[in-house]
Amino acid sequence: MRSRFAALAVWVAASAVAWPALAANRLALDDAFARVAATHPELRLFDSRGAVLAAERERAALRPALVAGATLENAFGTDEARGLQGAELTLTLASVLERGGKLDARQALARSHIDALAVEREVRRLDLLAEVARRYLAMVAARRQGEIAEQDIVQRRRTLAGARQRLQAGASPESVVLTAEAALARAELEKARAQQRFGAARQYLAALWGEREPQFEVVAADPAVLPEIADFAALSALLERTPELNQFVGQRRIREARLQLARSQASADLSWQAGLRRLEASDDFGMVGTLSLPLGAERRAAPEIRAAEAELGALEIEREARELSLHSTLAEAHGRYRAAQLEVRRLQDEVIPLLSRAESAAERAYRGGAISYLEWAQLQSERTAARRQQLDAALDAQRSLIEIQRLTGQAFVATNTGNTP
Numbered sequence: 097m098r099s100r101f102a103a104l105a106v107w108v109a110a111s112a113v114a115w116p117a118l119a120a121n122r123l124a125l126d127d128a129f130a131r132v133a134a135t136h137p138e139l140r141l142f143d144s145r146g147a148v149l150a151a152e153r154e155r156a157a158l159r160p161a162l163v164a165g166a167t168l169e170n171a172f173g174t175d176e177a178r179g180l181q182g183a184e185l186t187l188t189l190a191s192v193l194e195r196g197g198k199l200d201a202r203q204a205l206a207r208s209h210i211d212a213l214a215v216e217r218e219v220r221r222l223d224l225l226a227e228v229a230r231r232y233l234a235m236v237a238a239r240r241q242g243e244i245a246e247q248d249i250v251q252r253r254r255t256l257a258g259a260r261q262r263l264q265a266g267a268s269p270e271s272v273v274l275t276a277e278a279a280l281a282r283a284e285l286e287k288a289r290a291q292q293r294f295g296a297a298r299q300y301l302a303a304l305w306g307e308r309e310p311q312f313e314v315v316a317a318d319p320a321v322l323p324e325i326a327d328f329a330a331l332s333a334l335l336e337r338t339p340e341l342n343q344f345v346g347q348r349r350i351r352e353a354r355l356q357l358a359r360s361q362a363s364a365d366l367s368w369q370a371g372l373r374r375l376e377a378s379d380d381f382g383m384v385g386t387l388s389l390p391l392g393a394e395r396r397a398a399p400e401i402r403a404a405e406a407e408l409g410a411l412e413i414e415r416e417a418r419e420l421s422l423h424s425t426l427a428e429a430h431g432r433y434r435a436a437q438l439e440v441r442r443l444q445d446e447v448i449p450l451l452s453r454a455e456s457a458a459e460r461a462y463r464g465g466a467i468s469y470l471e472w473a474q475l476q477s478e479r480t481a482a483r484r485q486q487l488d489a490a491l492d493a494q495r496s497l498i499e500i501q502r503l504t505g506q507a508f509v510a511t512n513t514g515n516t517p
Contacts, residue, residue, distance in 0.1 A: 121311055121312045121313065122312065122313050122314070122315055123312040123313065123314055123315065124314075124315045125228075125229065125232050125315075128228050128232055128301065128304075129225055129228055131304075131305040132224055132225070132228050132304050132305055133221065133224075133225075134305075135305045135306060136224055136304060136305065138220060138224065139217065139220065139221060139224065142213060142216070142217040142220075145213060146210070146213055149206065149209050149210045149213060150210065152206050152209070153203070153206035153207060153210060155206075156199075156202035156203050156205065156206040157199070157202075157203055157206075159194070159199065160191050160192040160193075160194060160365075161191065162189060162190070162191045163189070163190045163191060164187075164188070164189055165187070165188040165189075165190065165369075165371075166185065166186070166187055166188070167185070167186040167188065167371075168183055168184070168185055168186075169183065169184045169185075169186070170183055170184050171183035184373060184374060184375060185373070185374050186371050186372070186373040186374075186384060187371050187372050187373075188369050188370065188371030188384070189369070189370055189371065190367070190368065190369035190370075190386075191367075191368065192365045192366070192367050192368075193365060193366040193367075193368060194365050195360075195363040195364065195365055195366060196359070196360035196361070196362060196363025197356070197360050197363075198357070198360040198361070198363075198365075200356075201353065201356040201357035201359075201360045202357060204353040204356060204357075205350065205353035205354060205356075205357055207353075208346065208349040208350040208352075208353045209350060211346055211349065212343070212346030212347065212349070212350060215339055215342050215343050215345075215346050216343060216346075218339040218342075219339045219340055219343060222339060222502050222505060223502065224304070225502075226498050226499070226501070226502040227304070228301070228304060229498045229501075230495065230498060231297065231300050231301040231304065232301060232314065233319065233491065233494050233495065233498070234293075234297040234300065234301070235294060235297040235298055235301060235314045236314060236317050236319055237293075237297075237319065237487070237491050238290050238291075238293040238294035238297050239290075239294055239314065239316075239317075240318075240319065240487050241286075241290040241293070241484075241487065242287050242290035242291055242294065244480065244483045244484055244487065245283055245284075245286040245287035245290055246287055247480070247483070248283040248286070248476070248480045249280065249283045249284055249287060251283075251455070251476045251479070251480070252276065252279050252280040252283045252476070253280060254459065255276050255279070255280075255469070255472060255473060255476060256273070256276040256277060256279075256280055258459070258462055258463055258469075258472075259272045259273045259275075259276040259469055260273055261463075262465075262469075267465060268469065272469045275469070275473070276469065276473070279473060298310050298312070298314075319487070319490040319491055319493075319494050320440050320444065320486065320487075320490040322433075322436075322437050322440060322490065322493050322494075322497070323497075325430070325433065325497070325500065328426070328427060328430045331426060331430060331500065331504055332423060332426065334504040334505070334506055335419065335422050335423065335426065335503065335504065337505070338422070338503060338504060338505050339505060340418065340422060340503070341415065341418065341419060341422070344411060344414070344415040344418070347411055348408070348411055351404065351407050351408040351411055352408060354404050354407070355401070355404035355405060355407075355408055357404075358397060358400040358401045358403075358404040359397070359401055359404075361393065361396075361397035361400060361401075362393055362394040362397040362398075362401070363393065363394075364389050364390045364391070364393035365390070366387065366388075366389055367386075367387070367388045367389075368385070368386065368387050368388075369384075369385065369386040369387075370383070370384070370385045370386075371383070371384045371385070372384070422503055425499065425503060426500065426503050426504070429496040429497075429499040429500045429503070430496070430500060432492060432493070432496040433493050433496035433497055433500065436489045436490070436492045436493035436496065437493050439485075439486075439489040440486055440489045440490050440493060443482055443485060443486040443489070444486060447482050448479070448482050448483065448486065451475065451478055451479040451482055452479060454475050454478075454479075455472075455475045455476055455478075455479050458471060458472040458475045459472060
């Protein structure tokens, strides 16, 4: 399944820290997409709605029914009309002759509803896939937060070991050891919190396909892998083909069909009736016929026509307003993605390596008695904070990317030869 949110599916990377895993049931992002597409009730509901609209189309194609009737006159009265002696029986067949193209207008309206349903389903499908991607991202985020906490735990254990050595040598007070133990406990607490968030995020994701006790494990991934995307002008051009705007094409057909149906009401329908009557007095038969045409049909249809014309005229304004909203949302998501992408790269290439080197140098200096515990611990905290800052920026970029893909309906996938849309 090549999803429109495939950029998230390329986060495959080796995990640096052990994490609770169920190797037999590993869930990739595309697997989550497939589960939701196959089982989510909102998407399955469109099949039922399609069946309803198909039935309505068949009903719209029906012509007015033929009505068979029988009329008995001059029966069961008094004197000459006593019993059936003077009864006259008339057999009739009646119907309505539709005028003004009402049949074609009804069929056009039914077809336009069916055509619009497919676009509506695609819009809802993209919304659901975006929600899947966001919930999957929450699991990845919790995993990475746990990995950062585990790295911090390793650092804090080294600090604690160094503090104990200094205490035993009489070069450091006990308060330093207690402070190091507290820092280690806080790091372990952060790891436990990340594991709890991971479990909650997994439950939240599984709820999309109705799984009550999820047993899957997400594929190890690195949210800092960010693909290159086109500039804003190129992405704005893609909005013209997005399903959210394509909905207005279907809505225009629906409103045009409604207008045509309203106009057809200005032509009154002709009711007719034909029959055969038996005259009891002479035992003869005669033909009877009736034609009727309502008056004032054009005047009665005028309000509905004006309402349909107003709805059709308002549609273009609705589309313009929606397009402006989409462009604003796209501009915000594009700007946030580029800013977060820059932050991730600078932290990865410059800040974190420098802090890592500084922390290693501080450890050597501390063990040699050149600096205090607080200086070493501060550098450890700075390094961990930088990793968390990078993760937060990467997650913000991924959320923006999900929104860009939802708006444009395009996937931006990182490849081995480069990042291509």
